[in-house]
Amino acid sequence: MANALLELRDLEVAFTIGKRTYPALQHITFQVGEKETVGIVGESGCGKSLTSLSVMGLLPETAAMTKGGIVLDGRPMEASSREGWSTVRGKQVSMIFQNPMSALNPLMPVGKQIAEMAMAHLSVSKPEAKRLAMDMMAKVGLSRVERLYNDYPHQLSGGMMQRIMIAMALICKPKLLIADEPTTALDVTIQAQILDLLRDLNESTGTAILFISHDLGVIREVCRRVIVMYAGTIVEDASVEEILDHPKHPYTAALLQSLPSADKRGRPLYTIPGRVPPITDRGAGCPFAGRCPSASDTCKSAAPALWQVGAQHRVRCHLYADGGRAV
Template sequence: MQASNEETDARLPLLEIRDLHVELTAPRRRLPVLEGVRLEVRPGETVGIVGESGCGKSVLSLSLLGLLPPAMRIREGEIRYASETLPHADEESFRRIRGKEIAMIFQDPMSALNPALTIGDQATEMARLHLGLTRREAREHAAALFRKVGLPRPEALLRDYPHRLSGGMLQRVMIAIALSCGPKLLIADEPTTALDVTIQAQILDLLRKIREEEGTAILLVSHDLGVIADMCDRIAVMYAGQIVEEGTVADLFDSPKHPYTIALLNAIPTPAKKHEKLFAIPGTVPALNERGTGCRFHSRCPHADERCLLQAPPVVTVRGVHSARCWLAAEEGGLSNAVG
């Protein structure tokens, strides 16, 4: 794993997000949703974004495709795909890359397919649009993809309506559709959350296979650290609209620097902790209008002091790609023993 990371690091990033600020325009005021998000995804790499509900994971993934809800907009920052800047407001430039270069799969496959159209209609739409295939060619193309993602009887499935398939099968269909134009980046927003556990494992295996066979980079958004650790080369931990810690799986699991990451790791149930009460982080994520000027996590952090309340912490590079947004991370070794 380490070796392949070194190799991909040398290449240019496929996707670069620089200092991205997204705000919610409410009547008479503007509330920040994402504040200064910075992230890179290199070709063939799997990057995970974790965080609890409401921290901005989905907003981040939607903003990459210009699919933000009407009430939200990008205030500043830059999204670059293959060294080309995507203008925030230009629907057309986003539309050209959607599906063809960057494809997205969603949380709930049951509602992500139009119940009024056959699977074939929906699976051939993209190939006809982006690749200019005829109806018949597109159907053959779709059938081949269905076979690749492990769906049985693809020709018959193409004639079926979505309600006849199970959630796991529908998610496979969604993945096949997402792959139909050979995207270089796949954004998977909680791709297994709506599925039961055995199907989850199958879908993750499928994503892994796609990464290996097609060399597709994957941006995996999840609240499940287990899934992320299992799949990703690099992890970004989000809290209240910021990336608070970023690093390789080993960096984050072996020597987490940010108290939030440490708390998240402590909250994972393990067999060893079977008889203990499960650790929960006290408090809740601050609301959009209660974030304050200091560290976003200070109200829930066991190590917070005066400085954390008033001053926003800097992003400290720990080692290599490992960085944390915390005052304490600067004080070397201050927290590394806290996990246990």
């Protein structure tokens, strides 16, 4: 890809628990190009948030990047350099979190929080920051922004708060917006509005989006490409159409089977039996082997490689060892 905005190269992140370290992410390699919309999907505990926190330089204290690296807009990010991260955060890459209530300051009017973000990163005066904040609030679909500017977070609905978070993330015009489950806490109507807003933003401003969700149905509303994660690794990576129409990994196929659709109406929804193994209990084989209908003895003993199975399609599964090229 010529213009990679974000590049993760064989990233490994591990937690130290007691005297041992446990990898939570392994072999994470992918790129997000300028203006691209990429989704990350997987069940709870697969490593979606850790991937995004790594990109923001916001890993928990007990976690560290133990291998590989991150290149943001051509700039290699040093895990140890707080300064390096704080110059890119907000300006190059911004993040919206699942729960806006925990990310906003409850004691400061919401408009002021957006304006402070502008003042911290753009060299603008206080009145100019206020004007920019109100413009952005209107742009993300909030109305009566003069009044709303002075409201406190608890006075707003969930959907309005998520719009405030989006305005805050966009005020410095980042090249990349990371959205980690931004609509999970919202009802379906508001969710649809926020997804529309993100899609419009990408189209009108060219902001690239890395969209994280456990729900492929939501991802397909916003993204062109999707990365499927399982137990801390990428198991499949392809265009959204390819993933929906020709899933290769048995895990992706199972995720699709559990998606609600019109033809499954009236029937109980499929759920994948078993659970994602915790980081303290990941053996040598494929972590999906215990839940996989196609697992063989090899799957239980050896970790699968990532195979290139199409021009833009990668899959980490022993089933494709003969037909693909290891990458």
